[in-house]
Amino acid sequence: MELMQKLLREKFPNRQAVITEITNLEAILNLPKPTEHFVSDLHGEFPAFDHVLRNGSGNIKQKIIENFGDQLTKDSIQDFATLVYYPEDMLLAERQKRTEDQLKQWYLDTFARLIELLKISATKYTRSKVRKALDPNFAYITEELLYTDHREVDKRAYYNQIMQNLLKLNQADQFIIATCYTIQHLIVDHLHVIGDIFDRGPEPDQIMERLMNYHSVDIQWGNHDILWLGAVSGSALCLMNLLRISARYDNLGIIEDHYGINLRHLFFFADQHYQALPAFYPKTMSDQKQLTEVEKKMIAKVQAAVTIIQFKLEGQLKQRRPEWRLPQVGLLGEINWQNQTVKINGQDYELSNQCFATVDQQNPFVLTAEEKTVTDGLLNSFINSSKLRRQLDFMMQAGSMYKIANGNLLFHGCVPVDGKGKFLTLHSKNQSYTGQALFCFFEKQLRQAYAHPNRQNDPATDWTWYLWQGPLSPLFGKHAMTTFARYFVADQKTHIERKNPYFVLRREEWFCRQIMQEFGLDPQTGHVINGHTPVKRGQEPIMANKKMIVIDGGFSKAYQPTTGIGGYTLLSNSYGLQLVSHHPFTSKQDAIKNETDIISTIQVVNHEVERKKVADTDTGKQIKENIRQLHQLLKIYASKE
Numbered sequence: 322m323e324l325m326q327k328l329l330r331e332k333f334p335n336r337q338a339v340i341t342e343i344t345n346l347e348a349i350l351n352l353p354k355p356t357e358h359f360v361s362d363l364h365g366e367f368p369a370f371d372h373v374l375r376n377g378s379g380n381i382k383q384k385i386i387e388n389f390g391d392q393l394t395k396d397s398i399q400d401f402a403t404l405v406y407y408p409e410d411m412l413l414a415e416r417q418k419r420t421e422d423q424l425k426q427w428y429l430d431t432f433a434r435l436i437e438l439l440k441i442s443a444t445k446y447t448r449s450k451v452r453k454a455l456d457p458n459f460a461y462i463t464e465e466l467l468y469t470d471h472r473e474v475d476k477r478a479y480y481n482q483i484m485q486n487l488l489k490l491n492q493a494d495q496f497i498i499a500t501c502y503t504i505q506h507l508i509v510d511h512l513h514v515i516g517d518i519f520d521r522g523p524e525p526d527q528i529m530e531r532l533m534n535y536h537s538v539d540i541q542w543g544n545h546d547i548l549w550l551g552a553v554s555g556s557a558l559c560l561m562n563l564l565r566i567s568a569r570y571d572n573l574g575i576i577e578d579h580y581g582i583n584l585r586h587l588f589f590f591a592d593q594h595y596q597a598l599p600a601f602y603p604k605t606m607s608d609q610k611q612l613t614e615v616e617k618k619m620i621a622k623v624q625a626a627v628t629i630i631q632f633k634l635e636g637q638l639k640q641r642r643p644e645w646r647l648p649q650v651g652l653l654g655e656i657n658w659q660n661q662t663v664k665i666n667g668q669d670y671e672l673s674n675q676c677f678a679t680v681d682q683q684n685p686f687v688l689t690a691e692e693k694t695v696t697d698g699l700l701n702s703f704i705n706s707s708k709l710r711r712q713l714d715f716m717m718q719a720g721s722m723y724k725i726a727n728g729n730l731l732f733h734g735c736v737p738v739d740g741k742g743k744f745l746t747l748h749s750k751n752q753s754y755t756g757q758a759l760f761c762f763f764e765k766q767l768r769q770a771y772a773h774p775n776r777q778n779d780p781a782t783d784w785t786w787y788l789w790q791g792p793l794s795p796l797f798g799k800h801a802m803t804t805f806a807r808y809f810v811a812d813q814k815t816h817i818e819r820k821n822p823y824f825v826l827r828r829e830e831w832f833c834r835q836i837m838q839e840f841g842l843d844p845q846t847g848h849v850i851n852g853h854t855p856v857k858r859g860q861e862p863i864m865a866n867k868k869m870i871v872i873d874g875g876f877s878k879a880y881q882p883t884t885g886i887g888g889y890t891l892l893s894n895s896y897g898l899q900l901v902s903h904h905p906f907t908s909k910q911d912a913i914k915n916e917t918d919i920i921s922t923i924q925v926v927n928h929e930v931e932r933k934k935v936a937d938t939d940t941g942k943q944i945k946e947n948i949r950q951l952h953q954l955l956k957i958y959a960s961k962e
């Protein structure tokens with residue numbers, strides 16, 4: 322407190338300065354609550370994610386319709402919206418469509434409209450916040466345009482004059498581009514990413530770069546993100562899972578080309594020791610580049626090689642942590658080599674695949690010397706990849722296991738519970754953890770593991786892997802991961818992964834209220850917002866009398882056949898919550914050429930009786946606290962007068 326007062330005194334050295342600041346802050350409290358945007362399960366699908374960011378999940382179009390709906394045709398609205406999303410590409414296209422004179426007219430009209438839209442987007446913010454969103458090259462003239470009050474007639478002439486000048490100076494395009502990006506920026510104040518940026522899709526690194534350059538973002542880690550965080554924290558087991566999934570979805574290129582990690586030794590090792598079994602062929606999406614048979618075979622060998630290393634390391638972990646009682650882990654040790662069967666839950670099943678050439682039947686969990694060299698080398702490269710480290714540092718800094726934001730509770734998966742909804746307990750070192758404490762326990766472990774990549778088989782690093790597939794992991798939420806059985810046993814019974822009862826109970830209001838209470842939220846006004854489970858065709862994303870919203874964005878192409886749509890995102894503005902459903906995204910070219918928004922419907926989840934203000938938000942609380950302290954300072958100044 323003392324320090325705070327001292328800092329305040331330095332910043333506001335006299336009575337007048339304090340009064341000005343209080344007035345300013347009071348004004349901010351009365352502004353409408355800025356818009357929050359929620360997305361989830363991006364799974365490496367950069368262009369689709371980028372598209373949703375550019376159109377603010379339909380928010381830009383909505384603003385255009387509200388404000389220009391009676392002046393513009395449907396086509397012109399769409400043209401204008403697409404210009405705001407993709408200004409560079411649309412400018413090129415517009416230029417080609419017109420004669421010189423028509424083009425000049427187009428620039429003048431567009432310019433006036435853009436300034437109007439910018440004004441509308443900026444109304445919720447203070448001048449200083451708007452200034453920060455402006456391109457410095459055009460900040461002065463934009464502020465002039467935004468805040469100078471002209472009569473209608475004068476305004477047109479004034480705009481025209483500025484535009485003529487920009488055209489003459491060859492700056493018109495740059496100005497339009499800058500203004501479109503400022504509108505994109507202002508239309509959403511803050512972004513929440515509810516996990517799973519990595520795996521399955523081809524460009525997680527691009528997503529990370531986009532997030533790192535985004536003006537305001539937080540991330541709730543997903544189980545797939547954990548594999549990458551775990552790998553750079555020194556978990557060979559996370560690394561092998563990550564490589565296995567990358568091979569399975571034909572994404573090894575990310576590791577080599579985008580993160581500069583050499584996989585030559587792994588390929589060489591796999592080629593020497595493995596056959597290409599169909600179970601390990603990569604799953605490719607129809608729009609991915611087609612692989613040749615030779616390429617598929619090579620990737621299948623790599624997937625098999627890392628899968629076996631994964632199962633050996635799982636066996637070692639099971640021996641290291643017997644108290645974790647991990648179901649379906651360590652099954653390499655349950656193989657009856659003579660009968661060619663494996664024991665799962667006390668029952669023997671025939672092995673349907675064979676690729677155990679590197680497994681020593683007496684010591685099935687021991688890595689061969691070559692496997693060890695490959696594993697150590699790769700782990701070292703992951704730990705030392707500077708690009709990966711930079712991106713994951715950001716993920717650690719902006720990320721957490723859960724987040725409470727403006728009265729809502731955000732986390733990726735679940736709170737593990739029993740069938741009656743009682744929180745399950747995890748025991749570690751004579752301590753027990755349930756509910757919120759369980760989330761904090763895991764967050765602490767991950768932060769510790771991440772800070773010490775050279776400690777590799779320590780509890781913190783093992784707990785990090787546990788987050789990927791442990792039965793009490795809030796990010797996983799199933800009784801077991803049946804990967805071994807899925808590769809090696811034909812009987813589908815063994816493939817079943819039972820979901821935690823949470824996923825059924827979350828449809829009930831009392832249960833969601835209990836969760837919010839556990840995390841200290843007001844269940845009357847709050848919501849729980851989850852990702853992780855794709856909302857399948859016919860399922861409702863809004864549950865429990867609107868207390869629970871599941872927004873797996875459906876970005877992952879692998880899941881689109883089961884969801885039937887592109888997925889859901891969420892907007893929270895001063896009027897309430899809106900759930901936006903998306904059509905599957907095809908490509909940026911398609912979005913520009915056919916001017917598709919991919920928004921199918923916008924559904925109101927709740928409508929605030931009274932429009933929410935900044936005063937009602939987390940920022941508002943902070944501001945009120947600042948005002949309180951400034952009043953104290955005022956008293957001190959008054960007492961000295």
Ligand SMILES: O=P(O)(O)OC[C@H]1O[C@](O)(COP(=O)(O)O)[C@@H](O)[C@@H]1O
Pocket residue numbers: 544545569799802803804818853
């Ligand atoms: O479809 P695939 O590639 O076999 O993946 C299935 C595996 O992925 C998981 O569903 C985990 O990934 P998600 O969290 O994305 O669902 C496992 O539970 C399951 O064993």
Ligand SMILES: [Mn+2]
Pocket residue numbers: 517543544545733796852853854
């Ligand atoms: Mn997930």
